[in-house]
Amino acid sequence: xVKLIEGIPIMRPYIDLDNQGYWDAVKNHKLVLQYCxxxxxxxxxxxxMCPTCRSQDTMEWKESxxxxxxxxxxxxxxxxxxxxxxxLPYAVVLVELEEGVxxxxxxxxxxxxxxxxxxxxxxxxxxxxxxxxxYRFKKREA
Amino acid sequence: xxxxxNPDQKxxxxxxxxxxxxxxxxFWEGVKNKKIMLQKCKSxxxxxxxxxxMCPKCQSQExxxxxxxxxxxxxxxxxxxxxxxxxFKAPYAAVLxxxxxxxRIVSNMVDVKPEDLEIGMAVEVTFEDVAEDLTLPKFRxxx
Amino acid sequence: xxxxxxDRKYRTDNKPSVEANLIKNNVAIVGIGQTQYTKNSGRxxxxxxxxxxxxxxxxxxxxxxxxxxFDTFILDRLSLPMLINSLGTPNVRFSCxxxxxxxxxxxxxxxxxxxxxxxQADYVCCYRSLNEASGHRYGRGDDFIEYMPVALTPNYGYIxxxxxxxxxxxxxxxxxxxxxxxNITREQLGWWPVVLREYAQNNPEATYFGRPMTxxxxxxxxxxxxxxxxxxxxxxxxxxxxxxxxxxERAKDxxxxxAIIAAxxxxxxxxxxxxxxxxxxxxSGLVETWYVGQELYRVAxxxxxxxxxxxxxxxxxxxxxxxxxxxxxxxxGEGGKFVEGGDNIRIDGKIPCNTAGGLLSEAYLHGWNxxxxxxxxxxxxxxxxxxxxxxxxxxxxxxxxxxxxILRR
Ligand SMILES: [Zn+2]
Ligand SMILES: [Zn+2]
Numbered sequence: 169x170v171k172l173i174e175g176i177p178i179m180r181p182y183i184d185l186d187n188q189g190y191w192d193a194v195k196n197h198k199l200v201l202q203y204c205x206x207x208x209x210x211x212x213x214x215x216x217m218c219p220t221c222r223s224q225d226t227m228e229w230k231e232s233x234x235x236x237x238x239x240x241x242x243x244x245x246x247x248x249x250x251x252x253x254x255x256l257p258y259a260v261v262l263v264e265l266e267e268g269v270x271x272x273x274x275x276x277x278x279x280x281x282x283x284x285x286x287x288x289x290x291x292x293x294x295x296x297x298x299x300x301x302x303y304r305f306k307k308r309e310a
Numbered sequence: 311x312x313x314x315x316n317p318d319q320k321x322x323x324x325x326x327x328x329x330x331x332x333x334x335x336x337f338w339e340g341v342k343n344k345k346i347m348l349q350k351c352k353s354x355x356x357x358x359x360x361x362x363x364m365c366p367k368c369q370s371q372e373x374x375x376x377x378x379x380x381x382x383x384x385x386x387x388x389x390x391x392x393x394x395x396x397x398f399k400a401p402y403a404a405v406l407x408x409x410x411x412x413x414r415i416v417s418n419m420v421d422v423k424p425e426d427l428e429i430g431m432a433v434e435v436t437f438e439d440v441a442e443d444l445t446l447p448k449f450r451x452x453x
Numbered sequence: 454x455x456x457x458x459x460d461r462k463y464r465t466d467n468k469p470s471v472e473a474n475l476i477k478n479n480v481a482i483v484g485i486g487q488t489q490y491t492k493n494s495g496r497x498x499x500x501x502x503x504x505x506x507x508x509x510x511x512x513x514x515x516x517x518x519x520x521x522x523f524d525t526f527i528l529d530r531l532s533l534p535m536l537i538n539s540l541g542t543p544n545v546r547f548s549c550x551x552x553x554x555x556x557x558x559x560x561x562x563x564x565x566x567x568x569x570x571x572x573q574a575d576y577v578c579c580y581r582s583l584n585e586a587s588g589h590r591y592g593r594g595d596d597f598i599e600y601m602p603v604a605l606t607p608n609y610g611y612i613x614x615x616x617x618x619x620x621x622x623x624x625x626x627x628x629x630x631x632x633x634x635x636n637i638t639r640e641q642l643g644w645w646p647v648v649l650r651e652y653a654q655n656n657p658e659a660t661y662f663g664r665p666m667t668x669x670x671x672x673x674x675x676x677x678x679x680x681x682x683x684x685x686x687x688x689x690x691x692x693x694x695x696x697x698x699x700x701x702e703r704a705k706d707x708x709x710x711x712a713i714i715a716a717x718x719x720x721x722x723x724x725x726x727x728x729x730x731x732x733x734x735x736x737s738g739l740v741e742t743w744y745v746g747q748e749l750y751r752v753a754x755x756x757x758x759x760x761x762x763x764x765x766x767x768x769x770x771x772x773x774x775x776x777x778x779x780x781x782x783x784x785x786g787e788g789g790k791f792v793e794g795g796d797n798i799r800i801d802g803k804i805p806c807n808t809a810g811g812l813l814s815e816a817y818l819h820g821w822n823x824x825x826x827x828x829x830x831x832x833x834x835x836x837x838x839x840x841x842x843x844x845x846x847x848x849x850x851x852x853x854x855x856x857x858x859i860l861r862r
Contacts, residue, residue, distance in 0.1 A: 170615075170616065176598075177601060177602060178614055179597070179600065179601055179602060179603065179604055179613050179614045180602050180603045180604065180610075180614060181603070181604055181607075181610030181611065181614055182603055182604045182605070182606055182607045182609065182610035183607075183610070184607050186607065187607050187610070212732060213607070213608060213611055219723060219724075239630070239731075240626045240627070240629045240630045240633070240731075240736070241626065241629060242617075242622050242625035242626055242629065242678050242679060242680070243676075243678070243679035244594075244616060244622065244678055244679075245675075245676045245677065245678065245679055246675070246676070246677040246678065247594070248593060248594060248677070249592075249593065249594050249618075249619045249621055249622070249677050249678050250594040250616065250618070250619075250678075251594050251595075251597060251598075251613075251616035251617075251618045252594065252595050252598065253616065254616045257679075258616055260612075260615055260616060260617040260622060260626075262626050262731050269732060270731045270732055271611070272611060272612045272615060272617055272626075272731065273615060274615050274616070285629070285630075285633050300614075302614065332495075332496060332497040332500065333497065333499065333500060360535075362499065362535060362538055362539040363496075363497070363499050363500035363503045363504075363539055364500075364503040364507070364539040364540060364541070365539075365541070366537075366538055366539060366540060366541025367541055368541075369507060369517050369540070369541065371500075371503065371504065371507075
């Protein structure tokens with residue numbers, strides 16, 4: 169799990185016209201994914217053209233189940249090579265969602281030694297004191 | 311006129327570049343001691359501003375420093391009617407001075423209004439402590 | 454299209470003709486130069502660059518004024534105009550700054566070669582100058598605070614706010630999958646840094662010259678970004694390096710045996726952006742490196758068995774070993790076994806790798822030191838000279854749009 173160090177601000181995402189829907193949903197505690205209605209496939213991260221059918225007007229936002237499995241991870245253990253806003257060690261995990269796309273995220277209430285490939289996880293949201301809303305993943309029943 | 315600064319704004323510090331190009335250090339050390347230092351190639355005598363690690367004429371990396379007389383002529387200038395950075399109060403001029411030794415240097419004028427500037431005007435250096443940690447070479451009308 | 458890449462199916466139709474390639478056998482690296490590699494140069498990058506370029510010009514038997522082109526890649530702290538103002542090169546008519554970071558390690562040579570082959574310039578100088586040990590170290594964690602309060606690009610916006618910073622972290626995610634899926638062990642990983650350190654013991658210019666490391670030392674080194682240990686990661690270097698590219702025709706009048714470019718490639722397959730790379734059906738391989746290899750072998754009309762020595766861009770051990778797989782020196786997933794014990798990558802091995810010590814033990818000059826060592830192997834002047842080198846391969850960084858060259862005598 170990640171613990172913030174007081175006084176060091178968290179970087180904010182870069183919001184543009186392609187990903188605004190994604191970040192707006194996060195603000196409302198929802199995880200949405202870009203979906204091409206022509207190819208019936210999810211795409212992440214959001215982009216202006218479907219790379220399969222090259223259509224620019226068949227994409228919509230679909231809510232994700234928020235469930236997935238831990239696909240890979242790294243553990244930040246050294247102050248030199250870590251972002252100083254978090255207490256060490258902290259994990260960055262790659263979660264494969266049920267929809268088939270993967271997202272990079274942090275963990276919530278998962279101890280470092282529990283972070284393992286294959287762990288069933290689900291999304292949760294947290295409103296930070298600075299007004300940001302972030303998503304993280306916690307353990308779930310398989 | 312003299313360039314006026316907003317006291318609550320930090321002036322962009324040349325040491326940013328001094329750090330990037332260590333060859334500039336003697337120039338800024340000189341300014342602190344109220345001197346304009348010019349880099350001189352030891353091998354061909356070429357005078358260089360800004361300073362650099364290699365002489366572009368003869369590729370020598372050996373150089374020495376001379377003290378410029380501090381006199382020169384206005385070679386060109388621009389007038390800022392709007393301040394491009396909050397540290398400065400407009401209007402003010404940035405002048406290009408051709409030193410008597412040859413190299414040109416960018417600076418501001420002291421006690422000369424932009425509208426009174428003329429190409430060829432004889433000027434001499436003066437030094438201004440613009441912040442606690444920053445002295446800048448400026449120019450005024452000679453004589 | 455993605456699936457084709459994933460299946461390692463390469464341009465099944467309509468392959469471009471090799472004859473149309475103007476670079477192949479027409480362009481060569483004719484001069485190499487470097488400064489000392491130190492931990493604190495006490496000089497600025499501009500100063501170091503001037504010395505390295507002068508050394509390369511002298512090595513080639515040229516005059517500084519002959520240089521009419523310059524090339525480097527992004528994340529460079531030098532100002533090219535100030536470099537030209539220092540070197541006094543009056544006729545510069547080509548300059549280029551390639552994107553892709555370390556992936557462009559060889560793409561710089563590729564673009565310079567293209568300029569020379571098409572008459573845009575006669576002698577292009579490819580330069581890199583860094584104070585990464587004493588000054589600004591690219592990829593440090595706190596580096597990213599510089600970009601506060603908003604991530605630099607939309608794609609970084611999905612990862613930087615999570616504390617997912619530094620290329621070591623980004624590589625660790627695919628690296629862990631690769632280790633997980635193919636049962637690659639930490640013990641196996643250790644042989645790459647250990648063998649490179651052995652090479653560095655014969656290279657007096659290497660950062661780790663005189664500081665040998667056993668496999669035990671490796672195993673005891675601390676974890677930096679799990680799964681990567683301290684000795685999995687490249688060194689920090691102050692120094693500069695340069696090389697000069699011209700036509701084979703002009704090379705005839707110059708001082709050195711030219712290292713002729715038999716093939717060159719810069720490849721950017723889809724879904725390879727540092728973050729979106731994780732969307733590929735499998736992330737336990739580096740398709741861009743594989744693609745670079747295919748292009749190189751196609752143009753040079755050879756295969757992995759013909760390569761005598763390789764310099765693989767290795768900012769971290771896993772980045773070196775996985776390239777052995779993707780370039781066909783061993784099977785997919787066999788990289789761990791291949792480097793075990795180290796013999797396959799030692800000087801008499803199947804494919805001697807990073808023979809000057811590589812990025813882990815010689816210097817982290819963003820790949821310039823690899824190109825220079827690739828040239829030395831062709832000239833026969835390496836500190837760890839492989840016998841009778843006909844073909845010498847060099848690659849750019851893994852995990853981003855990558856590049857490579859094959860040099861020949
Ligand atoms: Zn589509
Ligand atoms: Zn000179």
